[in-house]
Amino acid sequence: MEVSKDSIEALVKMMKxxxxxxxxxxxxxxxxxxxxxxxxxxxxxxxxxxxxxxMFRVCLDWVLKxxxxxxxxxxxDAHGNPTLESLPSTLxxxxxxxxxxxxxxNAEKGLAFIRANAEYLLAGHQNQFPRWFAIVFxxxxxxxRKTGLDLDFPHHLKGLLMDIFFEREQILxxxxxxxxxxxxxxxxxYLEVLPSLYAANEQEIMKNLSGDGSLFQSxxxxxxxxxxxxxxxxxxxxxSLIEKCGNNGVPPTYPMDEELIKLGLANQLERLGxxxxxxxxxxxxxxxxxxxxxxxxxSEKSNSVASVATQLQKDSLAFRLLRMHGYSISPxxxxxxxxxxxxxxxxxxxxxxxxxxxxxxxxxxxxMFSGEYELEEARSFSRKVLEKVVSKGxxxxxxxxxxxxxxQRMMEEELSLPWVARLDHLEHRAWIEQNEMNAxxxxxxSFHRYKYSAIATVRARPSLAHPDLx
Numbered sequence: 001m002e003v004s005k006d007s008i009e010a011l012v013k014m015m016k017x018x019x020x021x022x023x024x025x026x027x028x029x030x031x032x033x034x035x036x037x038x039x040x041x042x043x044x045x046x047x048x049x050x051x052x053x054x055m056f057r058v059c060l061d062w063v064l065k066x067x068x069x070x071x072x073x074x075x076x077d078a079h080g081n082p083t084l085e086s087l088p089s090t091l092x093x094x095x096x097x098x099x100x101x102x103x104x105x106n107a108e109k110g111l112a113f114i115r116a117n118a119e120y121l122l123a124g125h126q127n128q129f130p131r132w133f134a135i136v137f138x139x140x141x142x143x144x145r146k147t148g149l150d151l152d153f154p155h156h157l158k159g160l161l162m163d164i165f166f167e168r169e170q171i172l173x174x175x176x177x178x179x180x181x182x183x184x185x186x187x188x189x190y191l192e193v194l195p196s197l198y199a200a201n202e203q204e205i206m207k208n209l210s211g212d213g214s215l216f217q218s219x220x221x222x223x224x225x226x227x228x229x230x231x232x233x234x235x236x237x238x239x240s241l242i243e244k245c246g247n248n249g250v251p252p253t254y255p256m257d258e259e260l261i262k263l264g265l266a267n268q269l270e271r272l273g274x275x276x277x278x279x280x281x282x283x284x285x286x287x288x289x290x291x292x293x294x295x296x297x298x299s300e301k302s303n304s305v306a307s308v309a310t311q312l313q314k315d316s317l318a319f320r321l322l323r324m325h326g327y328s329i330s331p332x333x334x335x336x337x338x339x340x341x342x343x344x345x346x347x348x349x350x351x352x353x354x355x356x357x358x359x360x361x362x363x364x365x366x367x368m369f370s371g372e373y374e375l376e377e378a379r380s381f382s383r384k385v386l387e388k389v390v391s392k393g394x395x396x397x398x399x400x401x402x403x404x405x406x407x408q409r410m411m412e413e414e415l416s417l418p419w420v421a422r423l424d425h426l427e428h429r430a431w432i433e434q435n436e437m438n439a440x441x442x443x444x445x446s447f448h449r450y451k452y453s454a455i456a457t458v459r460a461r462p463s464l465a466h467p468d469l470x
Contacts, residue, residue, distance in 0.1 A: 008277075012274075012277040012278075025256070025258040025261035025262060026244060026245055026251065026256065026258075026261075027248075028261055028265065029251050029256065029261060030075060030251075031062070031066075031245070031248055031249025031250055031251060032089075032219070032220075032249070032250060032251060032252035033063070033066065033073035033074045033075075033089040033090075033092070033093055033249070034073075034074065034085075034088055034089040034092050034136075034220060034252070035218070035219040035220045035223075035250050035251070035252055036059050036062050036063060036219075036249040036250045037059070037063055037073070037089070037092035037093040037095070037096040038092060038096075038192060038219065038220035038223045038224065039056045039059040039219060039220075039223050039238065039241075039242070039250055040054055040056060040059035040060040040062070040063050040093075040096040040100075041054070041095065041096050041099055041223065041227075042054065042055045042056055042223050042226065042227060042238070043055060043227070052100075053100075054099075054100055056238070056242055056246065058242065058246040058247055059096075059242070059246065059249075059250070060096060060097075060100060060102065062246075062247075062248075062249045063093045063096055063097065063103070063106075064097070064102065064103050064106060066249065067093070067106050067109065067110065068080075068082075070082065070113060071090075071109040071110055071112055071113030072086040072089070072090045072110065072113045072114075072117075073086065073089045073090045073092075073093040073110065074086040074088075074089030074090065075089075082113075082117060082121065083121070084121050084122075084129075084130070084133055085133075086113075086117075086121070087114065087118060087121060087122075087133075087137060087140075088133070088136045088137050088140045090110045090113060090114055091110075091114065091137075091140040091141070091143075091144050092140060092220075093106075093110060094106075094107045094110040094111060094114075094144070094149060095140070095143055095144055095147050095149065097110075098147050098148065098149060099147065111149065111150075111151070114151065115151070115152060115153065115154075118153060118157060119154060119156075119157050122157070122160055122161075122164075123160070129164060129167060130352075130353075131171060131350070131353065132190075132444060133164075134164055134167040134168050134171055135168055135171060135172070135190050135193060136190065136193050137164060138161075138164055138165045138168045138193075139168075139190070139192070139193025139194065139195070140193060141161075142195065143193070172187065172194075172195075172198050187200070188200055188204070188205065188208050188215055188216070188221065189215065189216040189218055189221055189444060190221065190444070191205070191215060191221040191224045191225055191228075192220050192221055192223070192224035202228065202229045205225050205228065205229055205231075206229070206231065209225070209231070209233060209234070212233075212237050212240075212255070213231070213232075213233030213234050213235075213236050213237035214234070214237045214254070215234075216444075217253050217254055217255065218252075218253065218444055219238070219241055219250045219251075219252070219253075219254055220444075221444075222234050222237055222238060223238060226238060237254075241254045252444060253310075253444070257310060257314060259288070259289055259292060259314065260310065260313065260314040260317070262285045262288075262289070263285065263289060263314060263317040263318055263321065264317065265285070266281075266282045266285045266286065266321060267317050267321060269281075269282060270282070270321070270324075271427070271428065271431040272428055272431060272432060273424065273425065273428030282325075283325070286321060286322060286325055286327065289318050289321075289322065290322055290327050290329070293318060293322070293329060293333055296333075308337060308343050308346070308347070309353070309354060309357050311337075312337060312354075312357050312360075312361060313356075313357050313360060315333055315334045315336075315364075316334060316357070316360035316361045316363070316364040317360060317364075318333070319333055319334040319364045319367075320360075320363060320364040320366070320367055323367040324367060331368070331372050331374045331375045331378075332374065334361065334364055334365075334375070334378060335374040335375060335377065335378045338374065338377055338378060338381065344381070347385065348385070351385050351388055351389050352389055352392075354385065355385070355386065355389045355407075355411065356407070358382040358385045358386055358389075359382075359386060359410070359411060359414060361378055361381075361382040362379060362382040362383055362386060362414060362415075363414065363419075364378075365378055365379035365382070366419040383415065386411050386414070386415060387415065389411065390408070390411050390412055390415065
């Protein structure tokens, strides 16, 4: 298909206006139906849980307006099909509607979706449920039943559900022992779905609040913490979140690293083959990021494994992009994690969860120089993790990718084909066709993703990157 120069310039101008002028990084990230539903459950009067009015009506309205035609809430894959993530998201949304006695048809449609699709979605993950799902889904089932919802799962599915509940008990017992020893992951990051035996008291919640009033920057956990304690700092956090994002649904994490979002955007443009059209915008992003990295030492990196996935995702993108654009950046800006035995051990024990992060670390080491032994060590470590994930045939622990997905092929190709042996235009085309190219970095119950609307223009017009590609 022939595309004129004027047409390309017009498309580029439109994309710049939509994507890069007066950029609000939060506008690029998809909202979390799960977290938005939890904020919709917060009563207007925290001293009266049975209050008939929601505190954040805008979240309840979002739930009412954002159910898919198929009946579920939450992210779908590139083909519009529901993922495992849609089960707890749909349950949370139905519970919110039931609590305020609104959207009866929406709730019935959501329950019908769960009854019709639970077996299909669960059966595809038998014996390898993501850790987050084994914690969250049983908790949402218990809350739904407490709310008076009739889930009515098929009888032959009850054995599989019992397995998930049993897996939750194993995880909670294990994590309770780790927490007692001062190690992450903290059960409090899943406060909203913890069974009563593991529920934290007010003192424990207060002890673990961040300076911004949140529990681990999780909107859902903080909403639950506020309903349990009425803490003013939690309320201030939730109000700030609503003021920033409320009309468009809340993100899975707040606040988010805005530099990471911008780095992800620059990476998208590079991988789509559009960098030449956005030279100035990419350079502005990298200049800002470089200033941050020159002021930051490896000792200032987060030493909490709770945030290591996000930190490593940012560091790997920054390292590769900065080096590719001629900036001088220390290998330790990427390799710092190798000096923390606890983090290394956590990655090795949660390889599927870190698969996408380790892929980015591995790609970042493509641009190492001779004699940079710390980068060689990072490359060896990330390669071993990826090889184990590939050999298991599993994708990401967050169910963003499945064992038959394009991401599995991406890992295999990355490991088998040297970077210097690839052709750029074929790489760009492959990235355009990736089913999950909008996934950013792992969150608590889902990946942070770009909104499909933010990349729809490019996917709909691959010829913008290469006029000869049809």
